[in-house]
Amino acid sequence: MVNMKGSILAVVMLCAFLLSGCGDSSYGGVKTEQSPAPVELSFWNPFGGGEGDFVEQIIKDYNDSQHKVFVKQLRLESNEYYARLSTALSLGKGPDVAVAHVDRLSPFIKAKQIVPLDALANRVGFEFNGIEESNRQSVSYNGQYYAVPLDTHFHMLYYNKDVLQRAELLNADGTPKLAEATPEGFIRFLQQIRDRVPGVQPMAVNTPYFQESFLDLYYEAGGELLSTDLKKAVIHNEKAVQVLAFYQQLFDRKLSDLNDKAPWDSFYNGQAGLWFGGVWEAGHHLGNSSLNVGIMPLSPIFGSSVHWGSSHTLVVPAYVTEQKQDAAMDFMKYFSEVGGAIWGQAGHVPASRAIVQSTAYQALPYRKLFVISRDHVKFAPKTDKYAALYTAISEDLQNIVQNRIEPGEGLAALEKKLDQILAN
Amino acid sequence: METKLREGKGSVALRKSEPLRIRTELKAIIYLIPFLVPFAVFYLWPVLRGAWMSLHVWGIQGMEKYVAVANYKKIFANSDFYLYLWHSLYFVLLCAPTVIILGLVLALIINQNIWMRTLIRSVFFLPYVLSVSVISFIWLRLFDAKNGPVNAFLHLIGLPGDINWLTDHRFVWWAITIATDWWTVGFVMVLFLAGLQEIPTDQYEAAKIDGANAWKRFLHITLPGLSKVMKIQIFYQIISSLKLFGQVQIMTGGGPGDTTNTMIRYIYVTGFKKDMFGLASAQSMIFCFIMLLIAVIQFKMTDRKDG
Structure with missing residues (x-):
């Protein structure tokens, strides 16, 4: 009797389930479509x-x-x-x-x-x-x-207005008094910061990624990395020597700290007057309420406004x-x-x-x-060997700057390495 | 006659043992399979494949051309190879002795019945459980020339000026060595501790009765008692120091300039930064051969002494 009751209950429940299923599909008239998985x-x-x-x-x-x-x-x-x-x-x-x-x-x-x-x-x-x-x-x-x-990303000249104000190098409109766009004029500008604002690095140079700072000024000077047929390196020349000599002067005259492993932080913390910083840093620096920062294009100190970018x-x-x-x-x-x-x-x-x-x-x-x-x-030359070339350039430039290698000698060795990569 | 008989018996015994031996060896191979399979897949095959790649120009798009031993010639003709090989060996000379001496000193201290012995042992062993990237980032901060605690401490004890630990070629190797010693000394200490506990205490008691002072007891009982552990430690430290990579990659990037560029980093840069996989494979094969050579020399030397 109990079994009979149980089976009737099961049949009733099954019918109810089936009916409710039928009811659902006929009631609305439209079957709910499940959206496909994204x-x-x-x-x-x-x-x-x-x-x-x-x-x-x-x-x-x-x-x-x-x-x-x-x-x-x-x-x-x-x-x-x-x-x-x-x-x-x-x-x-x-x-x-x-x-x-x-x-x-x-x-x-x-x-x-x-x-x-x-x-x-x-x-x-x-x-x-x-x-x-x-x-x-x-x-x-x-x-x-x-x-x-x-996008396009590249470097701009970031400047600390408070530091430049103290060095009396700020115009009334809040731009730097970069009177003479030459390496000598730029060095004089930095020397004035060093003399008048002690305890501050006149310019933070991107030594960890020195190749970018080098290429900025080397391209300004009209330099090229490779010949037009992309088969030979052409980095060992007077323009490159001058750019490296310029940076070495900055380090030697204490206008920049060669040992600064995080120059972007030095500028952010108000410990540097100038900084060739990426456009991608703009929000970071401008968002710092304790930093009175201004931004302008890199000064054409080596002749033109052409500069590195990617x-x-x-x-x-x-x-x-x-x-x-x-x-x-x-x-x-x-x-x-x-x-x-x-x-x-x-x-x-x-x-x-x-x-x-x-x-x-x-x-x-x-x-x-x-x-x-x-x-x-x-932009970089369109060669499928650019990764190897760029790595060799960044390593050898580090060597030249950190180990005080004579620029001409260092660039000759670098050019030889680049030629070997291109010939490989 | 007797001899003949014995020979006969022997040969019968040999014949009988032949299938047994094969069966035993087959059994051994079956037991070894769980090791042999991953060893073949993850070690032997990559080494053989590396040897094959080293005979080619192999770029990002795969094999480009067969060049026989040109990659090897190129490496031996390049002065960078000898410089970076020297850097790797130089680090062995700096790190292996310092970490072994420090580990031994710590083990000797902790082996005494001192207060909070377990805590001290744990404190020294703790860094060893960290990964190389973690310890490198810790020491990167500690050695920061401007805001790092190491220079702050040196100022506190009256040292004028900042030491550029990671950008001055006079200090950078010491910075890497200190970081590595701090990281691995706990492991060295534990091995020495195990060795110390195996030396019977009655030898010390006898020496004391004979009037030997602490230094003599150390020289004539402790050191000989630790000789087996010491050999393992030296072997292990030389090999692991030769493989230096993570610390320099994170803390110095091989710099200043290329002062801390080691063989492993040289291989990494050639392969993964310059996409020259054929050349990097040849560098790996040469370095692998050098390491094997060092290992063989060490084994031969220690075997002879044991014999």
Whole structure:
């Protein structure tokens, strides 16, 4: 009897369940469709510190703005970034979309490790014409675009107004009294800071990344790294010797501290008068309420306004599936066209022309000067050996400066090394 | 006749043992497989592959061309190779003796019945559990020329001026050595402690009765008693000092200039910064051979003494 009751109950419950199921589908008339799971993209980048926060914001905004793609970022230490990215691209397992500096693209393209983006851009409606001409050219190989340029980044001259005021080197409009744009004039300017403001480094030089400071002034002097056919190094010349001699004078005359391992912090803490700092540091320094800072383009002390610069771009590895390639392109489009506004706040000059011309961007402090300076940037030569060349240049320049090697002798040895790399 | 008989018996015994021996060896191989497989996959294969790569120009896009021993010739013709090899050996000369002496002194102190013995032992051993990146960042801060506690302490005891620990070529090797000693001395100490506890106490008592002072007891009982541990320590410290990489990579970046650039960092930069994997493989093969040579010499020397 009990068993009978149990089986009746089970049948009633089953019927009730089936009926309720039928009722659901017939009642509303429309079956609830489950939205497909979003495509998950792994995004690798080397952005830390201040920059990282802006990227995080862009990713968050993108993920919130739609539900088809979900971007997950992996932030890697900048010094090891390319070692890991190269390994990932070679192994065919890693990011679905990644940041790459424009000077690193060439070997990836030669090895067919990243895909051309023209067809993908057409599919998602991304216009390369909206990108600044110099940026567009920098990612174009054999008539195809291999990356979406995000920005141009370079150095500006940061100055501590309080220090310059004490040295009586500040104009009424708050700009430095850099009367004579020559190496000698610049040294006199620094000497006045040293004499009148004791305890402060007149100029913090980027000794940990000395190659960037060197290239700024070497390009100003009209120097080139490689011959026009990219087959020989041409760094051993009078211009390079003069630039190195100039920096060595700064260290010898105590106008800059060669032992400063964190010159950017020295400037931030008010312990330096001048600093050739990256545009990406603008928010960091300007946000320091105890630092009365001003920014201007690098002074053309070696003759011209041309200076070192690079550009962050986004690339899609060749091993990424077609579905993910489309999703990656959609994210890159968003980063360039929408996220670029936030990226501009970080300090980099966005590659999107519309964003740079927008009133919001132009209203940001010093951005008009950034744009002027951007137009004088000299990108690296387009060679697939640039990583090796750049590493050799940075190591040998460190050696010349730190071990007080005579510039001519050091540059001759460097040129020989570069030629060996090019011949390899 | 007897001899013949014995020979006959022996040969019968040998014949009988043949299949048994094969079976035993097969058994041994089966037991060794859990070690041999990962050893072959993660050590032998990469070494063989490295040897193969070292005969090619091997860039980011893979193998480019076969160049036979050109990479090796290039390395031996480059003065940087000899300089960085010397740097690696120089660090062995600095670090191995200091860490062994410090470890021995600490072990001798802790082996006494002193107050808070376990706590002191733990305090000295603790850094060893940290990773190389953690200890490097700790000492990077401690040795900061402007705001670092080391210079602040030196000021406190009356030393004028700042020492640029990490950017002055006169001090930088000592900074790396101090950081490494601090990191590894706990392990050396523990091994010596184990060795000390194996020395019978009656030997010390007998020596005391014979009127031997503490120094003589140390020289004639402790040191000989620790000889086996000492050999292992020397061997281990030489090999690990030769492999110096993390500390210089984080604390100095090989600088100032290339003052602290070692062989391992040289290989790393050639491979992962310059994308010249063929050349880096050749450098690795040479350095591997040098390390094996040192190991063999050490084994031969210690074997002879033991014999």
